[in-house]
Amino acid sequence: MTPLRGLWAVILLTATAAFAAEIPRAERRSGYDFMSRETRAMQDDDTANPAMLWVLEGEALWRRQVGAVGRACADCHGDARTTMKGVAARHPAFDAARGRPVTLEQRINGCRVERQQAPPLAYESRELLALTAYVARQSRGLPIDVTIDARTQPFVDAGRATFYRRQGQLNLACSQCHDDNWGRQLAGNAIPQAHPTGYPIYRLEWQGVGSLERRLRGCLVGIRAEPYEFGAADLVDLELYLMSRAAGMKMDAPAIRP
Amino acid sequence: MAEHPSRREFLRVAGGVAAGLGLGAVITVTPARATPAAMQEAIRKVVGASKVSPGRVKLEMPPLSENGNTVPLTVSVESPMTAADYVKAIHVFTELNPQPDVVSFRLGPRAGRARVATRIRLATTQTVVAVSELSDGSFWSDTVAVVVTLAACLEDA
Amino acid sequence: MAGALINVPERANRGEIVEIKTLISHPMETGYRRNQSGARVERDIIRLFVATYNGTEIFRAELHPAITANPFIVFSTVATESGTLTFKWTGDNAFSVTESASITVD
Numbered sequence: 001m002t003p004l005r006g007l008w009a010v011i012l013l014t015a016t017a018a019f020a021a022e023i024p025r026a027e028r029r030s031g032y033d034f035m036s037r038e039t040r041a042m043q044d045d046d047t048a049n050p051a052m053l054w055v056l057e058g059e060a061l062w063r064r065q066v067g068a069v070g071r072a073c074a075d076c077h078g079d080a081r082t083t084m085k086g087v088a089a090r091h092p093a094f095d096a097a098r099g100r101p102v103t104l105e106q107r108i109n110g111c112r113v114e115r116q117q118a119p120p121l122a123y124e125s126r127e128l129l130a131l132t133a134y135v136a137r138q139s140r141g142l143p144i145d146v147t148i149d150a151r152t153q154p155f156v157d158a159g160r161a162t163f164y165r166r167q168g169q170l171n172l173a174c175s176q177c178h179d180d181n182w183g184r185q186l187a188g189n190a191i192p193q194a195h196p197t198g199y200p201i202y203r204l205e206w207q208g209v210g211s212l213e214r215r216l217r218g219c220l221v222g223i224r225a226e227p228y229e230f231g232a233a234d235l236v237d238l239e240l241y242l243m244s245r246a247a248g249m250k251m252d253a254p255a256i257r258p
Numbered sequence: 259m260a261e262h263p264s265r266r267e268f269l270r271v272a273g274g275v276a277a278g279l280g281l282g283a284v285i286t287v288t289p290a291r292a293t294p295a296a297m298q299e300a301i302r303k304v305v306g307a308s309k310v311s312p313g314r315v316k317l318e319m320p321p322l323s324e325n326g327n328t329v330p331l332t333v334s335v336e337s338p339m340t341a342a343d344y345v346k347a348i349h350v351f352t353e354l355n356p357q358p359d360v361v362s363f364r365l366g367p368r369a370g371r372a373r374v375a376t377r378i379r380l381a382t383t384q385t386v387v388a389v390s391e392l393s394d395g396s397f398w399s400d401t402v403a404v405v406v407t408l409a410a411c412l413e414d415a
Numbered sequence: 416m417a418g419a420l421i422n423v424p425e426r427a428n429r430g431e432i433v434e435i436k437t438l439i440s441h442p443m444e445t446g447y448r449r450n451q452s453g454a455r456v457e458r459d460i461i462r463l464f465v466a467t468y469n470g471t472e473i474f475r476a477e478l479h480p481a482i483t484a485n486p487f488i489v490f491s492t493v494a495t496e497s498g499t500l501t502f503k504w505t506g507d508n509a510f511s512v513t514e515s516a517s518i519t520v521d
Contacts, residue, residue: 038320038330047422050485053440057418188407189324204325207442207484258324328483355481356447364475368468368493370432375489379445379481 021164021179023193028249031192031257034183039204043256051133051202051254054126054209058134061127067118073131076115080138088136089144089251092240094151101155101240105132105211106231123230129209133200136253143250144197146243159241162234168225189258195246196239198255209254212239291381292358297351300358301389304349305397310389315348315400317388326380326406333363335372335390335398345372347391354384380406421502423516427494435466436489439504439512445480461486461506469498478506494520 032040046052062080065072077083092101095110102110108131109120121128148156163174177186178194185191199212206214213235217227228234301310318332335345344367350360363374372390380386383406389399422436439461446458458480466474473492492500497520503513 036320036322036324039324042328042330047420047436048438048487048489050438050487052420053418053438053485056420057440204328207327332489352481356445357479357481359479360481361479362477363490364477365490366473368471368473368495369491370493371491373491374476375487376476377483377487379483 021175022245023179023182025248028195028246029193030195030197030249030252032198032252032255034190034192035256035258039256039258043252049202049254049256051200051209051256054130054133054200054202055137055254057126058130058132058137061131062134067112067116069115069117071116073111080134084135084138086139086142086145088132088139088253089142090146092155092236092243093147100233101152101236103213103231103236103239104135105213106236108132108135124211124214129200129211132211133209133254136200136251139251140253141250143248144243144246146240146247148244148247152240155237156241156244158233159237159239159244162238163241163245168220168223170223170225172223174219192257194242195249196242197246197249198252198257200253201255201257204256204258212242291354292352292356294353294385297353297358297387300351301349301387304362304389305391308395308397310397310399312399312401314398315388315390317350317386317400317402319386319402319404321403322405322407323380324407326382326408328377329380329404329406330375330377331386332373332375333388333390333400334374335392337372337392339365339367339370339372341367342393344393345369345390346393348372348374349389349391350378351387351389352378352380352384353386355379355381360386380404382406419502419504419512419514421514421516423500423518425517426519426521429494429496429520431494432491433494433518434489434491435500436487437464437502438485438487440485441504441506441510443478443480443482443484443486447480459507459510461504461510463503463505464488465503466490466492467501467503468492469496494518496520 032043043049062073088104091104091107095102105123105128108128112118113120166173174194177191182191182193196212200209201215202209213230216235216238220227314336316334319329323329331350333348333350335348337343337345339345345365347365348363351358352360360378361376365372383404385401385403387399387401389397391397418440420438424433427433441461442459443461444456444459446455448456450456460480461478464476464478465472474490476488478486497518499515499517501513501515503511505511
């Protein structure tokens with residue numbers, strides 16, 4: 001084998017190995033499938049799912065007139081059950097004004113500041129979680145459908161790089177648990193594949209609803225890395241990558257997770 | 259148990275817990291624990307001198323709980339629930355939570371069926387006991403052992 | 416910001432046993448947790464839940480810190496007559512929430 005042919009062989013093998021780590025499309029499973037029967041039952045029953053308390057609150061906030069212009073979400077968007085159908089399934093989405101993708105939370109705050117002339121809601125505040133849960137609920141059962149095109153590609157690539165990059169004192173990459181070791185037990189819980197189908201989730205560990213960014217920050221703390229700030233580009237890009245990785249999977253927000 | 263354990267005691271206990279969890283340098287504060295004796299005392303407070311017989315009560319809990327913060331529980335008691343013969347109360351106790359009392363449900367013939375459900379916290383793998391008081395003054399019980407695991411990535415609050 | 420989710424069937428036949436599910440928003444702070452500086456976080460829980468049916472008490476639950484946050488309580492009652500079911504939760508720090516639901520009994 002000539003040196004050049006040998007080089008090509010190495011490049012091909014490395015490239016193949018990088019993609020071999022990704023979960024094959026047909027083997028993708030929601031975090032729901034890794035939960036106990038009791039926890040699944042809790043999620044399936046809207047009369048027993050504690051996340052519904054946030055959804056109900058979100059419904060009330062949707063109709064509340066706020067800001068200098070005294071405008072409610074409903075005044076522009078009408079009935080969320082129709083107008084918000086599929087919206088959560090398409091976020092993070094490219095925002096032309098900002099020139100980059102934004103999360104659903106950022107989109108809501110964008111509306112608050114620009115259209116309602118109200119101050120933005122703090123990340124992980126009860127109001128923001130309630131509105132996000134209410135909007136996400138309208139995408140339940142719909143396939144994840146984030147747009148990957150020339151505009152969003154660089155951000156997906158950045159998110160993918162983060163997913164595969166070793167970080168923290170434990171020097172772990174997300175892929176090592178969630179691509180290579182999903183299904184195995186870690187301290188008593190099964191490692192899921194990390195598809196964000198259910199966010200914002202009611203996490204049993206939090207005993208409350210929280211966003212995907214909160215969960216990602218929790219994972220970063222777990223591998224003893226400095227967690228990115230809420231709303232940081234690193235987190236938004238990672239979320240975009242995770243959603244693209246889960247493209248086609250059905251949303252089950254607001255979900256319950258252990 | 260000491261309100262302010264000595265530094266050595268604190269580190270010994272915390273190190274033991276952390277080592278047990280395989281978490282290395284993470285320090286957790288070991289919560290206070292009741293004892294099986296405290297649970298028996300709590301049950302005694304409810305039933306007085308009466309005997310508690312196993313039976314007629316069915317305590318349903320998952321044998322393995324994903325997260326000790328939220329463990330579902332259902333208690334049902336065989337009873338016709340008539341004015342003459344009904345379930346007055348259902349009490350739930352734990353052995354190793356910081357305190358043994360969990361909840362007391364007060365029923366009556368208007369319930370129609372002696373069946374209640376809720377979600378409880380379990381501090382660790384332990385035994386849970388449900389005691390039911392019937393209208394004739396008798397007490398019945400059921401016991402379940404639940405294994406409790408922790409979430410993998412403990413985060414800052 | 417308390418919110419409650421009540422599930423009561425809208426109608427029932429006379430004598431039928433109906434299942435009632437209640438869920439209320441509350442942190443149920445145990446009083447055993449410590450904050451970052453090591454100080455104990457004070458207990459703040461719902462202590463009592465009472466259900467009445469046209470004014471008559473039909474069910475009561477006395478809660479302790481071992482009840483999970485956002486307490487979920489399921490119980491049953493016999494549908495005796497049309498009217499109002501009232502649910503009241505009270506607890507630490509003057510917590511008090513009352514909700515009602517109507518039932519039509521044929």
